[in-house]
Amino acid sequence: MVFIKIKFWEENLPKYPEYRDAYIRIAGLYFEVGNFEKSEGYLKKVFFLDPSFEEGRKLESLLKD
Secondary structure (H helix, E strand, O other), X not given: XXXXXXXXXXXHHHHOOOOHHHHHHHHHHHHHOOOHHHHHHXXXXXXXXXXXXXXXXXXXXXXXX
């Protein structure tokens, strides 16, 4: 189910490239399945769009642990 969600969000990113919440959702999903490298990559895009996004900071903290 998680991979279906990832596919959905990744397929829709080109339609809404500035939609911060799509990137944080994908980052969280990749974190959930243990792909921390991809999670960090999407998190970088989150911070590019919104440097002070609190939910992103929480995920960033989890990735550092």
